[in-house]
Amino acid sequence: MANEFEPTWRNILNLENVHWIEDHRIHTYIVFPGAGYIATIGEAIPQLTGSEAYTVGDITISAAMVLPKSRELEMMTSLNSSRVTVSLDSVWYDFMISSYNGTLWMKHCIGQTRSGSETEMPKPDEINDLPRHVPSQRWYQTMAKICLNYGQAFNGLMEISAGVNEHVATASVLNEFKQGESRYALYPTTLDLCFQLMIVALLKGQSRVFDRLCIPTYIKELYVRNSPSKIRLHAHTTPKQGTITGDACGTVDGKPVLLLKGLRLSPVEQDTVGDGDPHAAVELEWKPDIDFLKDKNLIKVFKNVRTDHMLNEELAMLYILETISRLAKIKEQRLQVNNNKYTLPIDAGELAKLNQSDRIKLIHNIYNQTQTSDDADVGKVLFRVLENVESIIEGKVDVLEYYKEFFSVLTHSKPHLKILEIGAGTGAKTATILKNIELEYGERLYEKYTFTDISVGFFVAVKQRFQDFAGIGIDYAVLDISKDPIEQGLEPNSYYFILASNVIRATPSINESLSNIHKLLHPNGRLLLQELCPKTKWVNDIMGMFSGWWLGEDDNRLGELFITPERWGEELRKTGFSGAKTVLYYDDPPYQINANILARPIISITPTKKVTLVYAKEITPELRKAESALVLSGYEVDICMFPEAPAPDQDVISLMDLEGPFFTNISAEKLAQILKYMILFQAGKVGILWAT
Structure with a gap:
């Protein structure tokens, strides 16, 4: 400190002493974060006034401070009392932060600061979740694609949500003291996360349209006070030509710890990753329908071991x-x-x-x-x-990526299916599945994923593991599949895909457990069983020490808990399935360890013999030929002109593309009509065949 009138601090920055700065990388450069300048002032104010709360205003960040990896950098922070009159000083200070790189001095940040707040802080509104949930991991993966290569210290946005129609966002952050580091009122990383939330608000949480690198360049006003706990953040932005402006607040127990007004984020030139919205409407991805493929070609087996x-x-x-x-x-x-x-x-x-x-x-x-x-x-x-x-x-010790293509094709054919995992345990299989049932842009190809286990023992750790999926399709339920699942709160015949990995054999009765699964499976759904079936006995030598290994003795499973695939086929047929539709081993018998068994329920549905043909402008010869062929096959045929509503409860064949490309240069009105058509079909649970 030079003197009490113009206090100055000299700091030698060394990355070995401030490890968190290393996590703030733009491209390959380590850049001192804009929030770091504010935190620097936040350390100066208590030394001058004794107050941990402070306000900064009219801040301009004019130049980036790029830090060398192998040497130190000198940094200077100077404050001057702002004058009200010639003889009267203000409670405000003018400040400047500069650095010396060994050759020249550079000015990085200027502004004003004071202790406390100029006015009494208003009580903020309660911060609630917004409609669009944004997975944290996916968001930071997108940031890395535009060269914001942040490390763990700057990847702290949690429980992110965003508006659908408004440029608003909410999130939670932890402002925890870290051993060996300075005590800040709010950590620089916490402040930076607040700035990051502005981008989430701007893009309404849609990471796929995040295509431009933006950095903070101006702050009108920011109030900060000490808060060593979890903070709820709310941000809203106003996009303007060339820049982004916005406000934010942070609260703990309903009290403000951060109030930000007039933050300006400016795009870095020549850092646009794509041209406009890369996914403004739809990106077609063609895959074969799973019903036309052989399951054995979709599941990759292990190498020969x-x-x-x-x-x-x-x-x-x-x-x-x-x-x-x-x-x-x-x-x-x-x-x-x-x-x-x-x-x-x-x-x-x-x-x-x-x-x-x-x-x-x-x-x-x-x-x-x-x-x-x-x-x-x-x-x-x-x-x-x-x-x-x-x-x-003696009782002294208490004994307590091969499906990628299958899941990809399954969810591509049925993108709104419900998935049930029985006995999911620690979530190892869950992680594999979730990774392979979303598109490149992060859109999930399922309506709901139900994670179940026989108790809640694993739920705390698993929920933490899959926190990015919270609220967007994954839920958790206790399920004992040896008992009636409907009485346990699950919806009958609602799951299009059910996975049970080495769990059904651990129940007292395989027949009862499979019957209970049948109650939950959709009539057109699939069951994937993964079960031990080794001829060799080293598995018994390990697992035989567990009392649960002998649960099957009353179920005609003597000496070991598992059964052969042949018996699995028999048990499946007894419980309403079509047997073991597909059986795949990890090695040829007798060297196999596990069997993968795919099964489907027996469908006893009398097919409808009514169908509606839809045309666009006029009845063509092709339509009449189709009508005749269907009548000869025993169908009753109705004909209607788009956009008239077809007869309810019967399948539809669209011949509109035979009159010309239906979707080429389609008008907004026509698109709205076809969307209404599709919703009508979905509500009526009827199928549509679109001839081209």
Whole structure:
């Protein structure tokens, strides 16, 4: 500080001491954020006045401060009392922030500041969510595409929502103290997130039209006070030619901690990524209808892991023998080992002849081989089971991307389907599915994704994992599929796709569980079962220690919980399905571990024999030919001219394109009429065939 009349601060900026600045990258450059200038003033005011709350105004950011990675940069902050008269100073200070790069001084930011607020802060309105939910991850991915390569410190907008008709947005941010850093009233990153929300408001949350890099260049007024907690932000903008202006507020428990007026964001020249709206109407993407494809061609199987698989089987056999040796001294066992059910490797007899010392050596030798394979984790689990087997048996230890094409084609054919995942657990399968059922621009190809598990145990962690999907199609429900799902609150016959991965076998009755699934599946829906079906027994050696492994004994599943695909087919047919429509293994039998089973319900619907032919201007010879062919096939045919409403409850064949390209140079009125037509079809649940 130079003196009390013109206080000045000199700071040597080194990225090793302010790590968060490294996360503010534009293109490949580390740029001191505009919010950083405000936070710098926010540190100066308490030293002068003792007040943590402050106001800045009439701020102009005239030049970017690009920080070198390998050396320090000198930064100077100077304040001067603003004069009211020749002899009377104001409570306001004029300030300037400049830097020296080793060659010259550069002025970056000028403005005014004072402690507290000039007027009493008004109580802001309650900040509620807006109609359009905006996934945070998707938003920041789009920012990176226009060279805003922000790191974690600047990726903090959460619970983002935006208006549909107005340029408004809301979000939540955390203003938490970080160990080893200066204590700010509001962290620079928090202020920057407020600026970011302006862009969300401008674009109404539509990341696909985010095509221009904008930076803050002017602030009319900003009030800040201390808030070490979660802040709710609200922003609204007014787009003007060449610039963006807007206001924002931040509240905690309904009290203002940030009030921003007149922020101006200016576009950086030559940084437009695209020409106009890249998705102003629609982008066609052609894919075959899933009903015309063979399921086995859509699901990619694992590479051949037979060698690794057999190593694990040999290792498991040795573990079983060593387990028997170690358990010989235990009289009371909690679990029964069904040795007579095991299919032994070819050299099992030789393994059985080994003494304990040689057996242990061979165990370690084979274990080391498994650790260089893709199945290394299996070897580790087998080893841990062996190491703890005495404690487990004595009760001392408490035992608690291959479908991408399938999901893509499925949701492309039915973009408004409802998906149900049974026994989703930690969400590993969920992540794979969600990644593959959205378009490049982020539009989701499903109406609702229901994540279920038998208890709420995983829900807290899973909701955090999928927070970007909150409110936009994913919901959570407790479901015990061994009991009636309708009584548990799920809607009957509503899910077009149901996934159950290694969960149905863990229920007491496969028949009852499949019957309950049938109650939920749409008549035209699909069920994907993923179930263990190995011939080898290393899976039993691991899972046999769990009491749940023996749940199926009353369901004619003795010795192990899983069943063969053949029995799955029988059980499916007994419960209203057409059997195991498609069965795919990860390796040829007998080396398989899992089976992928696709099934569909038996449909007993008498097809309608009525149809409506729709034409645009006149009845053509082609229409008469189509009418005759349908009549000869036993159909009753109605004919109507667009846009007359067709007869209700019967399918429609449009022949309008046969008279000429219907959609070429289509008028707004005509487009509105066809949209009304489609809504009518959807409401009546009738199909339309559009002939071209």
